[in-house]
Amino acid sequence: MPISLHVNGERVDANVLPRLNLADFLREHLQLTGTHIGCEHGVCGACTVRVDGEIVRSCLMLAVQTDGASVQTIEGLSDSGEVADLQAAFRDRNALQCGFCTPGMLMAAHDLLTQQAEPDRERIREHLSGNYCRCTGYQAIVDAIETTARGRTRSRP
C-alpha cells in the first residue's frame, strides 16, 4: 500500500505491506535504527516514538496507519535539540548503561515533562513504568528527569 508521511520533518513516500509495523518500517525501510525493538508486543517501551505529538509503541502500530502523519524518532529529536537538556542530564547522571532502552526512555520522559512541568519522583516512576530498563535500576533515570524538570522550570520566563 502507498503511504505518505513526514518523518523527522522529511517527507517520506513508500509502498509497504499492510502487515508491516511502524518499528520495522522505521528501522528497515528508513534505516532509523535508533528506534529499538525489545519485545515486539508493546510491553518494553524500547520502540517508543512520537506520532502526531503522542508517544506510541511503534511495534504495535502499523506503518499504513501513519499515512499522513508526522513521526518523530530519537534521531529527529536529537538533531532538533528538543531533548538536548534531557540528554545532558542523562549523561551527567549516567542514566543509561547499555543504552538500548534510552531512546524510548527519552521519548517517554520528554512526553511527561511536556504534560507536567515538575512531576515528583513517584509521578516520574509511574510515567516510566511502561519502559523497561535492565541496567540502571531506574533511579539514575528518575534523577535525570527530575533535574531536567527543574532546569526547564527555571528557564521559563
Place this chain on the structure above:
Amino acid sequence: MTISSAKPGVLSELDRPNSYIGKSVPRPNLERLMQGRGLYVSDMELPRMGHVVFVRSPHAHAKIIAIDADEARRLPGVIAIVTGEELAAVITPWVGVLSHLKGLKSAPQHAIALDRVCWQGEAVAAIVATSRAVAEDAAEVVNVEYEELDAVTDMGTALDPETTVIHPTLGDNLAFERNLDAGAVDAAFAGSDEVVEANFVFGRHTGVTLEPRAVVADWNAAETRLTIYQGTQAPHMVQNLAALHLGLEESQVRVVCKDVGGSFGIKVHIYADEMATYALSKLLRRPIKFVADRVESFNTDIHARDHRCLGRIGVKRDGTITAFEIDDLTGIGPYSMYPRTSAIEANQVVNLVGGPYVTKNYRARARVVFQNKNVMCQYRAVGHPIACSVTEGLVDLAAAKIGMDPVEIRLRNLITDDAYPCASPSGLRFELLSHHAAINKLVTMMDYDGLRAEQAALRKKNIHRGIGIASFIEVTNPSAAFYGVGGARISSQDGVAVRLDAQGSVICQTSITEQGQGSESLTAQIVGSVLGVSMERVRVILGDTDNTPYGGGTWASRGAGIGGEAALQAAKVLRRNILEVAAAILQSSPAELDIANNAVVSASDGTPRIELRELARIVYFRPDTLPPGIQAELMATRHFVPREYPFAFTNGVQASWLEVDTETGFIKLLRHWVVEDCGTLINPQLVDEQIRGGVVQGLGAALFEKCVYDERGQLTNANMADYLVPMSGEMPDIDVGHVVSPTSETELGAKGAGEAGTAGAAAAVANAVNDALRPFGAIITEIPLTPQVILTALGRI
C-alpha cells in the same frame, strides 16, 4: 568514605593532581547511544545478507521422525532450509565439561538437533530467507513429525531409578556432584544450643537483556575468513570456539562486538543457534543474520538459579554460630552449557555459603541434575544469590531462635577486619575484607535504631514493615583458576595497547568489552591519568579480535580490576617512552620531566616545556631532527593476570526496608541500602550505578521473576507480559556507601563491583519480609515472594 590504603604514604601515577581516578566523569560513549546512533548487531545490514529463523521444538523431549519442508522451500524469498544433519557436515558438536569440575559429564550437543529434541525451544531446522518476515512465514509451514518422549521436569525426582535417563550413554541424570566437609560439623551441631533448619527454594529466572541475542556471521569464501558480529562479552572466546568447531584457524575468524543491548552473563556463552548461524554463513557463502525474538529469548537464553537448598545452622545462646550445612540440588536442563559449563553455579554455592563468618565448621553437598527444560548457566552473580540467601536466611532464623537482633548476631560472627589474610572453610583465600566497617556504616546510613522504633510504632497500627540485613562476599578478578585450569580456552589475562597519535592524542586498544558498565570510560580515565592527557583526547577501541590485544573480556567482575591494571601498566610504559623522547628533544633528563595537561612539563614546577602535539609531530615527521640513536616508541602494550590470589574477593552488606500488605500479600519496597568494598573506586558514579542496577536485578528475583514450567516441560510465561521484571514504579531508591580496601595484587587496587548488588538483594528482601511477618509466626524461605506465597504463608489462602 573509609579509606584503608594498602600502601599508605606512596603516591603513584594515579594520585597525580589531574588524575581522573576516583572522579565521577561522564562516560565518553553516551552521546552516541542517547542519540540513537549506536550500532547494535540487530541494527546491522550487509550486502546479500540472509536472515535465519529457526523452527523450534514445541516438545520438551521428543524424537524427530520427519521434517517436511517442501511447501516452505517453494515460498518466494526462501534461500535455504537446513536440517541438523546437513549442518553437522559443517560444524562439529561440543560437550560442556571442564576437567577441574571432577566428574562433570554432559552429552554432545549439536548446533541443530539431529534426531531428538531435549527441551522446548531446541532448534530442529534453520530457514534462511531474504527477510526475517519471509523466513517466519516459511517456518510456519514446515511440518515436523515428532514422537513425544517422557520429559524429566522435576529435579527432585530426576535421580530416581524409575525416571527416564535423558542421555542413556551417561548412565544417569546426575551431571555433577560436589561434597565438602570442613572442620567438625557433627560435634559443632551437637554442642549448639539451637540448630535451625530450613528449605530454601529459588525460582528459575533469566537475564531478559533488552536487546535479544543477535549475530551476523559473514563468511567470505574468497578470503576464506569468517567475520562474526555479535553482542558478546568475550570476543576471543567466540573466535576460539567458532574456529574450533568450523575447522578453521583462529586467524580465519574475526569477532567484532559493537554496542550490546545488555548482557549480564547471558551473552558470555555460545548458544547452539549462534553456532548454527556461523555454520550457515559458511555453508551458504553469504552473510547470515540471527536475532532472537522475545519468545526465543525466554526459551533459549540461559536460565539460572533453579535451586532447592536444605540448610542448617547451629548457634549458641551467646550468638556464636557453630556450623553451617547445606544440601543443594539444581536442575540445569538437558546439557551442560558450553564452554563454561552448568556446574559452576552449584560449585559457587558450595564455595560461598557461610563465607562472611568465622566458623570453620561447614559441610556441603551439591548435586546438579539434567532436565528437559532450557539450559541453565552463569547469569550475573553466579551462585551468590543462592549462597547469600541461604546463609543470611539461616543467620536470621538462628537470631530469631535465640532472641537476638540480626545486626548483633552478625557483629558477633562476621570475620573481623583485622583477621586478614585468611581463608574460608571451603578454602577461599581472602586478602582483605571489611565486613565490620561495612555493617557499621550501613547501620548508620539507614538509621537502624530509628527504623526499628518506627517499625514498632507502626505495628501497633497494624502496618507491617520489616528490616532485612544481608552480608555477602563476591568473587571478582578471576584468575585462570576459574576456567583455564579446567581446559577452557577462555583467557584470564587481558591486554591493553596505548599509542600517541601524530597529533598527540591517545588511542587505546583493550581486550575488555563494553556492555554499558563503563569499560571505555574507566580505561580512558586510567590512561588519561597516567599519561597526563585529558580524557577527551583518549580514544578507546574494544570488541574486535583483529584490533585489540588478546584477552578475556568483561564478565565475572573482571574488567576494571584486570583490564584496568593492564591499561595502567601500558600507559606507564608509554609515559616513560614519551619522557625519554622529550628529554632528548629538550636536552633534559626524563627524571626532570613530567606530563600534565597534554604537555611535557618540568617535574619541579610544572612549567610547560613541549606540547605532546609538537612532540608527536617531531617524532613522526621530523625524526631526522632527533639525536642519533633515538628511536621513539610511542606505542606500548602490557598484559595482566592475577597470580597471587585466584580471586579478589570483595564484601558488602545490604539492607531492605519494606512493607507487607497482609491482606493482599503485596510487598512495597520502601528503601534499600548497600555498603560495598570493591577496593579502589575508579569512577564512583559508575560503581554506584553497577550496584543499583545489580540490586534491582536481585529485587526482580526476590519479588517477580520466575520461568514457570508445567509438568510437561512447557514454559508457560515466555513473554514480557507474563514474566514480570522490575519496572520503575515498584523499585525503591537505593543508597550506596563504600569502604575502600584496595587489593595489593595490583597497582590500581581495584576489585570488581558488577555483581555485588545482585548477590545480596534477594536475601535482604526475604529477611525483611520474615521480619515484617514475625508477629504472625510465618517464615518464608522461597523466592519470588509473590502475593500467593505471602498469603499462603499467612494461611490466608
